[in-house]
Structures are given as structure tokens and as C-alpha cells.
Amino acid sequence: MPKLTCDISQSLWDALQKAMDDSGEGIDHLVSRALADALQLDHGTLFQVSTAGALVEGLFGGVVSVGMLREHGDFGLGTFDGLDGEMIALDGHFFQIRSDGSIRRADDGQQVPFAVVTHFSPRETMVLEPFGSMAELTAQLDRKRGTDNLFFAVRLSGRFSSLHDRVASMAGAHETLVEATAHQAEFHMQDVDGTIVGFWTPSYVRGIGIPGWHLHVISDDRQRGGHVLDCAGQGITLALEPLDDFRLAMPETADFLAADLSGDTEKALDTAERGRGR
Ligand SMILES: [Zn+2]
Numbered sequence: 001m002p003k004l005t006c007d008i009s010q011s012l013w014d015a016l017q018k019a020m021d022d023s024g025e026g027i028d029h030l031v032s033r034a035l036a037d038a039l040q041l042d043h044g045t046l047f048q049v050s051t052a053g054a055l056v057e058g059l060f061g062g063v064v065s066v067g068m069l070r071e072h073g074d075f076g077l078g079t080f081d082g083l084d085g086e087m088i089a090l091d092g093h094f095f096q097i098r099s100d101g102s103i104r105r106a107d108d109g110q111q112v113p114f115a116v117v118t119h120f121s122p123r124e125t126m127v128l129e130p131f132g133s134m135a136e137l138t139a140q141l142d143r144k145r146g147t148d149n150l151f152f153a154v155r156l157s158g159r160f161s162s163l164h165d166r167v168a169s170m171a172g173a174h175e176t177l178v179e180a181t182a183h184q185a186e187f188h189m190q191d192v193d194g195t196i197v198g199f200w201t202p203s204y205v206r207g208i209g210i211p212g213w214h215l216h217v218i219s220d221d222r223q224r225g226g227h228v229l230d231c232a233g234q235g236i237t238l239a240l241e242p243l244d245d246f247r248l249a250m251p252e253t254a255d256f257l258a259a260d261l262s263g264d265t266e267k268a269l270d271t272a273e274r275g276r277g278r
Contacts, residue, residue: 045245047072053261062111063251077216078115083171099169099185122239130234151243152200158236165226181272194219
């Protein structure tokens with residue numbers, strides 16, 4: 001993360017100290033929020049394109065461009081037109097991870113059917129206890145949240161002793177998410193220096209979001225990555241931000257307008273996104 005050093009007036013400094021005392025917030029967060037306000041950046045806002053229900057039903061046609069997503073966040077995850085791989089956005093760089101294992105910078109003109117992004121401004125950072133599995137990792141993340149009822153963005157960085165991820169491959173015509181992810185690519189890796197970008201979504205957003213933890217990873221050398229199915233690591237640094245504002249951009253495509261989105265997405269998402277019950 002970049003560090004800001006600058007001179008300010010004594011009166012501004014006094015006012016900042018008072019605001020810190022009054023609110024109990026740290027200086028990093030107060031200054032970041034003030035800057036975001038002044039520069040008219042959304043902050044604490046999750047911006048989502050389309051719904052999990054639409055994805056489950058196989059609505060994989062792109063509806064917004066990467067360039068448009070960039071206006072709403074510098075950090076996030078998603079997929080590309082036709083379910084052509086996994087998206088990860090980190091520090092304003094948007095990457096496309098494809099099922100042949102290759103990674104490229106996404107073009108601003110590329111179309112996206114589903115994504116979640118935010119202007120990431122972590123409230124706190126800490127080093128996690130060692131974890132041997134996704135379940136052990138998410139148990140630690142759960143303890144840091146303090147509530148089930150907000151969204152959270154997390155960044156996890158360091159050396160992962162093992163990583164198991166998947167990369168969606170282009171969906172065939174009329175395939176649902178469960179059918180399309182049945183032919184996904186999976187990768188097992190050891191000792192990877194990398195960063196995980198992820199979100200916690202409350203269960204009450206079922207049908208719109210993907211409830212629970214959803215994590216994508218990219219290696220520091222930008223050679224490997226995907227949607228995380230399992231991982232282990234020690235000395236991993238966690239940065240966490242609660243998000244209390246949610247914006248949903250609904251597609252206006254004929255497919256979206258005509259889709260039946262009334263179904264229960266839970267079982268399909270468990271199979272497609274967590275690899276359970278195949
Ligand atoms: Zn994913």
C-alpha cells in the first residue's frame with residue numbers, strides 16, 4: 001500500500017487529533033476517508049454487476065466493460081464474457097486468468113457479466129495465525145468480522161504453502177453455472193507468494209450475491225491464479241474493510257429481463273463456487 005507523507009497546518013492537525021479522539025478511528029482511515037470524499041471516490045461501497053441468480057441461470061454475456069468497472073473500484077473479482085476465466089482486480093490492475101493457466105491484463109473494452117469491486121481502503125491489518133485449510137482460514141476471518149450483516153473486503157498477502165484453485169472455462173451454449181463449472185480447470189500449487197482478493201457477503205443477500213467468503217488469488221509474479229477452493233499458509237497478512245453501502249447494477253439485456261430469477265441459488269453456488277457435492 002502507498003504511504004502518504006505531507007505537511008499540514010497546526011489547526012488541521014489539532015482538528016484531526018480531535019476527530020481521532022472523538023471517533024476512536026485511526027489516522028489512516030480518517031485521512032483516507034477525507035481524501036476519498038474530497039476526490040469524490042465511493043468508499044465503503046461494494047459495487048456489483050448482475051446477480052448470483054443470473055449467473056446460476058447461465059447469463060454469461062458481458063453487460064459492462066472493464067473500463068466502467070474501473071470507475072467503481074480498484075479491487076475486486078468476477079468473470080468475463082462467456083465465463084472466459086476468472087477476474088481479479090488489485091491496486092487498480094484488472095487481470096484475466098484463463099483456463100489454460102495463462103494470465104493477461106484485461107483491456108478496458110472487455111465485457112463482464114458479473115463482478116464485485118470496491119475502492120479498497122482497509123480499516124485494519126494484522127498477521128493471521130497459521131492455517132492448514134480453507135475452513136481454518138475462514139474461521140479466522142469470521143472471528144475478525146464482528147458481524148454477519150455487513151459486507152467485508154479482504155486482502156490476504158504472503159506465502160501460501162499450498163493453493164488449490166479453479167479457473168472457469170468458456171461456457172457452452174445454454175449451459176448453467178453448475179454445468180459450465182463441471183469442465184473448469186483446477187490447479188494445485190505449492191509455496192506461492194501471492195495475494196488473495198475476497199469478499200464476505202451476508203446470507204440475507206442470497207439470490208443477489210454469493211453468500212459467505214469468495215476469494216480469488218494471483219501470484220506476485222502474475223503467472224498463476226484463480227478462484228480459491230482451498231489454501232494453507234503462515235505469516236499471512238490480512239487487511240480488512242467493512243462495507244456498509246451496496247450498489248447493484250442490473251443488466252438491461254433481453255436475457256436478463258426474460259430470466260426466471262426466483263429460484264434458490266444455494267445448492268448451485270455450493271457446487272459451482274465451493275466444489276461441494278459434485
Ligand atoms: Zn470466483
